[in-house]
Amino acid sequence: xxxxxxxxxxxxxxxxxxxxxxxxxxTTSDRLYWYRQDPGKSLExxxxxxxxxxxxxxxxxxxxxxxxxxxxxxxxxxxxHDLSATYFxxxxxxxxxxxxxGTGTRLTIIP
Amino acid sequence: EPEVTQTPSHQVTQMGxxxxxxxxxxxxxxxxxxxxxxxGQKVEFLVSFYNNExxxxxxxxxxxxxVERPDGSNFTxxxxxxxxxxxxxxxxxxxxxxxWNSPLHFGNGTRLTVT
Numbered sequence: 001x002x003x004x005x006x007x008x009x010x011x012x013x014x015x016x017x018x019x020x021x022x023x024x025x026x027t028t029s030d031r032l033y034w035y036r037q038d039p040g041k042s043l044e045x046x047x048x049x050x051x052x053x054x055x056x057x058x059x060x061x062x063x064x065x066x067x068x069x070x071x072x073x074x075x076x077x078x079x080x081h082d083l084s085a086t087y088f089x090x091x092x093x094x095x096x097x098x099x100x101x102g103t104g105t106r107l108t109i110i111p
Numbered sequence: 112e113p114e115v116t117q118t119p120s121h122q123v124t125q126m127g128x129x130x131x132x133x134x135x136x137x138x139x140x141x142x143x144x145x146x147x148x149x150x151g152q153k154v155e156f157l158v159s160f161y162n163n164e165x166x167x168x169x170x171x172x173x174x175x176x177x178v179e180r181p182d183g184s185n186f187t188x189x190x191x192x193x194x195x196x197x198x199x200x201x202x203x204x205x206x207x208x209x210x211w212n213s214p215l216h217f218g219n220g221t222r223l224t225v226t
Binding site: 033035041042043044045048088090098099100101102103104 | 144154219
């Protein structure tokens with residue numbers, strides 16, 4: 001059974017600081033996704049990572065994938081309040097079917 | 112930008128009643144999914160649907176659940192006899208058929224409350 005774990009579960013950080021969210025998964029995977037969810041809202045796709053060593057950046061967020069370590073990271077640079085949300089990683093093992101989501105990291109940016 | 116549309120946004124029902132949740136996928140998308148999220152917890156896969164049939168389902172998706180795409184546009188999730196533990200946010204998601212690396216596009220969800 002594929003398991004996806006994130007840490008930390010909760011993260012409170014000051015504006016302007018840098019931090020990293022970690023996503024570990026238990027078995028070989030084809031693809032890894034990062035999603036953002038605001039309270040009571042839907043899931044917004046942030047990144048799709050397809051291969052070992054993949055790195056993608058959008059604004060203050062950068063995601064990377066190490067398939068050998070079964071690890072993805074989401075790095076936040078110089079955090080701003082607008083980035084407060086819950087971030088989920090999700091792994092797609094079989095190609096077109098289900099995503100297995102991580103537990104989520106609730107990020108709160110403090111002014 | 113095209114969106115996945117779900118209705119209703121909030122449904123309150125009594126235990127034992129049937130509910131139907133509706134989703135209008137993005138027009139050129141061929142793969143359809145239902146996920147659910149119990150309040151404060153992670154998102155869980157329920158079922159995937161392609162070419163008018165279920166392609167995969169989870170243990171959650173038991174005989175009380177069914178999906179169909181009756182008119183080629185709406186994609187529905189039916190729960191025949193709701194239980195208290197069915198209370199959750201239900202998300203419809205779709206993806207294109209051609210781009211194997213395309214992300215899922217999620218709708219805004221239906222909050223189901225079973226009393």
